Amino acid sequence: MKSIVLMMLVMLAFPGAHAQQSFSRVDQWLDSHADEMGGRLILVVYKDGKMIYSHAVNQMNGKQRMLARLMAERQGKQPDLNDYTEMTRQPIASCSKWLSAALVMTFIDDGKIQLTDTVGKFLPGLSKNGKGSITISDCLSHMTGILSPDLKEDLKEKRxxxxxxxxxxxxxxxxxxxxxxxxxRYSNTGLQIAGAVLEKISGKSFETLFAERITQPLGMKNTDFGKGAVALPAGGASSTPEDYIHFLTMILNKGTFKGKRILSETSIAQMQVNRITPDVRVAYAPTEAEEVGYGYGEWIMGNGTVSSPGLFGSYPWVNNEKGYCAFLMAFYLKNNGRQAKYAELRKLVDEQIR
Structure with a gap:
């Protein structure tokens, strides 16, 4: 009896420790799936103004370590084989789309462009080729009607x-x-056009605009689109779990971060409207996001959940109904079964949120 009373007193005195302990099934899931998801994972979860969970796993085998060394060598960098932390920075692929769509929406909030504006108004070269009637809304929702090349060819051209x-x-x-x-058609094209529009109307580079309107006000000190000649808004960002959680917190808080208004509530709501209506033909969607809706820069998963998965395995999400956000960092290219894995993980985390 005394031990039960003592346990209850400890739980009351240290509620955070009890909450962390309740994530044991999530710990087990990460531990058991790390090998097939690149060998390293970290998941962070944020709710009620604080980080309520962070767990990293490193089970890299010899082959995974060799691949990491080869990739680092190609980039002229030293390989990092250490455990992921909240400060680990790496490419996040299509997780970038959410960031870029938010940047475009800041211009909507400022009244400098409208979702119904046609891109030919700003980029006459598209009008000459019969693409001037595409709207900003079409660009953000992958509905430009343009048949883009496959990803490898597309990136080769752009780089x-x-x-x-x-x-x-x-x-x-x-x-x-x-x-x-x-x-x-899920591709890089629409957001690239939208990025070009922002550069035309502002006279500034996409990277500068992103820093001024997103990373600086959100305290995302380790997030950018690189220092190349041209930014790739749809997939060119690198970030950290800590930084990306700042962004997700803003989305969760209907556009505010630490009392600062980054996006209007209207823009947040517009981003989370499913644009894939019954009269829209789905020409292509990635395997990790099939049969779900899409808004502006984010997938609409149902039950108040929105996300923007990356090709390399990182997975951010916001659960509006449960009032939390989370970011899974990974790096692996085999996408078989990813959608099911993400769904399993979300369910486990949902079950622990009170």
Whole structure:
């Protein structure tokens, strides 16, 4: 009897410790899936103004370590084989789309552009090639109607460009597969066009705008789109779990972060409206996000959950109903079964949130 009373007193005195302990099933899931998800994982969960969970796993085998060394060598860097931490920085691929869509929405809030504006108004080269009627909304929701090349070819073209105008010329030459707003094709194209529009109306680079409007006000000190000649808004960012949680916290808090208004509540709501209506044809969606909706820069998962998975395995999400956000950092390319894994993990975390 005394031991039961003592346990209850400890739980009352240290509620945070009890809450952390309740995540044991999440710990087990991460431990058991690390090997098939690149060998290293870290999951952080934020709720009610604080980090309520952080757990890292490092089970890298010889092959995974060798691949990490080869990738670092190609980039002219020293390989980092240490455990992931909340400060670990690495490429986040399509998790970038959420960040870029938010940047575009700051211009909507400022009244400098409208979602219904057509891109030909700012980029006449697209009008000359029959693509001027695409709207900003189409760009943010992957409904430009442009038949983009596969990812490998697309990135090869863009990385050789000297400036944003060259990339827009490339996009202008792509074929069309349907009227804007009628075909959903998940690609880099729409956000690249939107990024070019922002540069045209502001006279500043995408990277500068991103720093001024997103990373600086959100305290994201280790997040950027690189120092290349041209930013790739749809997949070119690198970030850390700590930084990305700052962004997710802003989304969760309806556009505010530490009392600062970054986006309007209206813009947050617009981003989370499913644009894939029954009359829209889905030409392509990645395997980790099939049969779910899409808003502006984020997938609509149902039950108040929104997300933006990355090609390399990182997975951010916000659960509006439960009032929390989370970021899973990983690095692996095999995407078989990813959607099911993400769903399992979300369910386990949901079950621990009170």
């Amino acid at each position: 050789h460009a000297k400036n944003m105008d060259e990339i827009i010329e490339q996009i202008a030459a792509y074929p069309v597969e349907g009227a804007p707003g009628t075909v959903f």
